[in-house]
Amino acid sequence: MPGGRLGSGRVFNLSRRNFADAPARRIVRIMRLRDMRELVRLRPIDLDATRRRLAGCHDVSDLRRAARKRIPRPVFDYVDGGADEEVAMAANVAAFRAWRFQPRVLADVAAADASAPLFGATLPAPLVLAPTGYTMMMHPHGEAGVARAAARRGLPYTLSTMSTTGIEDVAAAVAGADATLWFQLYILRDRARQSGLVDRAAEAGFSALVVTVDTVVSGNRVRDARNGLTMPPSLTPGTVASVAARPGYWLRLLSGPPVGFANFPDEKQSTISASAMFFNPGIDWQDITELRKRWNGTLILKGPIGPADARRAVDAGVDAIQLSNHGGRQLDRCVAPADLIAPVREAVGPSVPLLVDSGIRHGADIAVALALGADAAAIGRAYMYGLMAGGEAGVDHALSILTREFRTTMRLLGVTSVADLRKRGSELITR
Numbered sequence: 001m002p003g004g005r006l007g008s009g010r011v012f013n014l015s016r017r018n019f020a021d022a023p024a025r026r027i028v029r030i031m032r033l034r035d036m037r038e039l040v041r042l043r044p045i046d047l048d049a050t051r052r053r054l055a056g057c058h059d060v061s062d063l064r065r066a067a068r069k070r071i072p073r074p075v076f077d078y079v080d081g082g083a084d085e086e087v088a089m090a091a092n093v094a095a096f097r098a099w100r101f102q103p104r105v106l107a108d109v110a111a112a113d114a115s116a117p118l119f120g121a122t123l124p125a126p127l128v129l130a131p132t133g134y135t136m137m138m139h140p141h142g143e144a145g146v147a148r149a150a151a152r153r154g155l156p157y158t159l160s161t162m163s164t165t166g167i168e169d170v171a172a173a174v175a176g177a178d179a180t181l182w183f184q185l186y187i188l189r190d191r192a193r194q195s196g197l198v199d200r201a202a203e204a205g206f207s208a209l210v211v212t213v214d215t216v217v218s219g220n221r222v223r224d225a226r227n228g229l230t231m232p233p234s235l236t237p238g239t240v241a242s243v244a245a246r247p248g249y250w251l252r253l254l255s256g257p258p259v260g261f262a263n264f265p266d267e268k269q270s271t272i273s274a275s276a277m278f279f280n281p282g283i284d285w286q287d288i289t290e291l292r293k294r295w296n297g298t299l300i301l302k303g304p305i306g307p308a309d310a311r312r313a314v315d316a317g318v319d320a321i322q323l324s325n326h327g328g329r330q331l332d333r334c335v336a337p338a339d340l341i342a343p344v345r346e347a348v349g350p351s352v353p354l355l356v357d358s359g360i361r362h363g364a365d366i367a368v369a370l371a372l373g374a375d376a377a378a379i380g381r382a383y384m385y386g387l388m389a390g391g392e393a394g395v396d397h398a399l400s401i402l403t404r405e406f407r408t409t410m411r412l413l414g415v416t417s418v419a420d421l422r423k424r425g426s427e428l429i430t431r
């Protein structure tokens with residue numbers, strides 16, 4: 001018979017029969033309010049809607065679902081979608097999940113430590129925020145909010161060339177917070193503008209230059225074309241329905257600061273694909289050599305870089321490689337960066353820092369990346385879902401979820417440090 005002894009010492013009886021037969025008065029007598037309070041622990045209701053929403057998000061897919069409910073379809077699709085048939089985008093995620101863990105048991109993981117060395121510093125976790133353009137289109141907190149959330153967690157944030165917040169404004173947003181800022185560069189047709197951006201980033205204290213080499217032309221984003229997406233989003237007959245469905249988004253957008261390309265102030269509005277006119281299809285290795293001469297900080301090459309190109313990059317003076325296929329947003333059917341980690345590690349040797357992005361949705365993906373030979377993982381959509389779901393607090397939540405998942409995975413794997421995970425990587429994962 002289900003029942004028990006409450007703190008008051010009185011015995012109660014919860015058999016179905018008792019409840020079904022007893023009139024309400026008797027139930028109240030059987031279970032006094034005090035007893036019920038002990039049984040059902042009432043949680044205070046949080047009056048903050050954002051906090052409430054985020055509290056219901058327990059992993060990155062929850063954040064994605066929450067984002068989808070709040071953001072107009074064209075904007076959500078811009079983040080969520082990839083190039084052409086989205087084969088690469090799906091394969092990126094699958095490539096991390098194709099691995100199975102073979103944990104070590106009885107390994108005393110009481111003192112497990114997720115901190116990771118990168119470029120002479122120690123990160124609390126091997127996690128970096130990859131560059132994402134047009135960020136204020138997703139939420140008015142924009143790049144400044146993402147940079148603040150990253151700084152709060154001690155993680156590097158990469159500001160995009162296509163940002164909606166200026167270089168100096170992002171630096172000001174995290175001033176005094178001991179933030180690590182990197183600047184992502186598209187090699188531009190307009191060389192003077194490009195040099196200006198690089199010099200301003202150095203001046204503003206950005207410590208790494210991440211040169212993206214997979215965007216010589218814009219990827220074919222079919223969802224954006226279908227949705228007629230412009231930057232900033234405009235009210236066309238096609239978007240009117242989404243306005244009606246997501247009034248909160250439009251209210252935030254219209255009451256926030258104007259959204260535009262911070263580094264291209266002369267461009268008032270553009271379709272996303274038209275912004276590709278800034279990119280330069282004529283780039284080659286000479287551009288990297290010249291950037292190496294201009295940039296004194298850490299130089300990172302970002303793209304789907306194979307073993308031979310990785311060796312060449314190191315010879316050209318590049319400090320680190322960020323294996324990426326732009327989250328499947330550029331060349332569809334491009335090899336998954338997860339599958340490049342081991343061959344590129346073998347090609348460049350143990351001392352060249354390797355980062356990987358594209359497909360990281362869970363802390364376990366970060367563990368796989370490190371076990372395969374990466375030094376750190378970078379995320380794009382994972383934090384953008386957080387931003388769309390709850391602004392800066394949503395980014396914070398995404399970072400908290402991923403780092404917690406990574407720590408738990410480490411412990412369950414039986415490793416106590418990132419160095420241990422990387423050293424024993426080949427014993428810990430299998431396919």
Ligand SMILES: Cc1cc2nc3c(=O)[nH]c(=O)nc-3n(C[C@H](O)[C@H](O)[C@H](O)COP(=O)(O)O)c2cc1C
Nearest residue numbers: 130131132133160212326327357358359379380381
């Ligand atoms: C909305 C969005 C905008 C992006 N903008 C840029 C950009 O401006 N420059 C760049 O190098 N990469 C950009 N990326 C690619 C990311 O830096 C990163 O490579 C990618 O998001 C990683 O894949 P994931 O989203 O599966 O984590 C963008 C990605 C997204 C989702």
